[in-house]
Amino acid sequence: MTTMADVARRAGVSVATVSHVLNDTRPVRPGTRAAVLGAIDELGYTHNTLARSLVTARTRSIGLAVSAISNPYFTEILQGVEASALEAGYSLLIADPHDDPVHERKVVQLLHERRVDGMIVAPSAEPSEMTGYLARRSVPTVFLDRLVGDDHDQVCAENTGPVRQLVEHLAELGHTRIGLVAGLPGLSTTTERVRGYREGLRARGLPFAPGLLAGGNSEAEGAERATHQLLAAPEPPTAVITANNAMTIGALRALAARGLQVPRDIALACFDDFSWADLFAPRLTAVAQPSKDIGAGAVRLLLERLADPARPPRTLRLPCTLVHRTSCGCPATGPADRHPLSPSPAPATPPAAQERNRTP
Structure with missing residues (x-):
């Protein structure tokens, strides 16, 4: 040897x-x-990294617990985590908690028992068992995508401002009945995107109608049911926003089943861009999250925590980008336009011409 x-x-x-x-x-x-x-x-x-770990009490490994790894959004986050960890000399141990609180707790324990130096976790809607386990054992941890309170290191995209600006954009096109297919209850992303939806309506002088908000549980099948629910209302929406990319697929299925064409019959915009959004006809207007930067930011916060365990917790929020295509009803002008989105746009006063009720 x-x-x-x-x-x-x-x-x-x-x-x-x-x-x-x-x-x-x-x-x-x-x-x-x-x-x-x-x-x-x-x-x-x-x-011999094992021998070194016995001396240093460090394995130079990071545990990553992320649900729905097959989702393009989380796949890109994984790429950001992996590239940054490798650059810093760390390996990854990856597990899928399936957004289930019981399984999440088991997965985190399993990773901890593999003696990882720290954890990066996308928490479920009910993370108390998992966060309690990590806190009792003082495991250095960064939460990504979904927030769990101010006393943790965490990194995510802006959620409220971008959805508000999607609503305002659709209102500018004349829509006054704008529906939202929201995510899984209990997730901070769901709460913040619903808040942005309501802020956008308020900014344009539009009333909030409970019948235009439906829960899609952050997955395609739930979003398909939710979209059918919205379309079956006595006054259905003339525009719909989906709150993640998986739910966009479900919404498109529901629209196709009803023979509705986008944007001729109904406008569509979504939170989460993905590589094949340009291939749809029409091309999807979407909010793009800085997925790889979120992953890289999580590694950076974790390494800072490992270097200084006593430092105050940090929350890192990253800006999104509006990828403006044609599913919102705007005419095609060539390649997709990309516009940075501000986290807290200034309130806007709706012109009278924008308050008409647009029908499909």
Whole structure:
């Protein structure tokens, strides 16, 4: 078995220098580093991270618990986490809690028992069992996408302002009956996006109608049922906003089942952009979240926590972008326009011309 001493002899350096290169514990001149890395490749040396962890009490691994990993949004978050963790010399252990509080608690315990240095978790709607487990064991943790209070490190996108601006955009096009297919109750993302919906209506002088708000439970099947519910109302919406990308698919199924064409018969806009939104006819107007930046931000906060366990908790909110296409009813003007969205737009006064009731 090749040892660190073998690498040192081949590179013509000390064992301590090889250790510094492997563990980034001290700056090493570029030429010396290159010689050490060349010797490692030539000899096929594998660093014994387990042995190092016994000395340092660190495994240089991060536990990541994220539900619906197949969702494009969370896939991009995973890419951001993985790239940042790898750059910092950390590996990932990944588990899917399935948005189930009981399973979530078990998953977090399993990751903790693998001696990860810290956790990054997208919490469920009822995370108290999981957060209690982590708090009792003082596990360094960052929550992403969904917030669980001000006394934790967490990172997410802006939610309220972007939805408000979607509502205002649809109102500017003449819509006064704007529906929302909301996410899973109990999630901070759901609460904040519903708040943005109501703020947008209020900013444009439109009344909130409970019959224009339906819960889609953050998944396609629920959104399909919710959209049918909205369309069956005595005064159905002339425009619909879906609160995540999975629910957009369900809403489109419901619209197709009723023979409605977007945007001729009904306008559609969604929270969450995805790579194939440009392939729909019409192309989907969407709020794009900075998914990879959310993942990278979570790693950064976790590394800061590991370096300074006593520092105050931080909440990092990242701005979104409006990807303006044609499903909202605007004419095609070429490639999608991308506009940064402010977290708290200034209130707007609705012109009289915008208060007419638009019918499909």
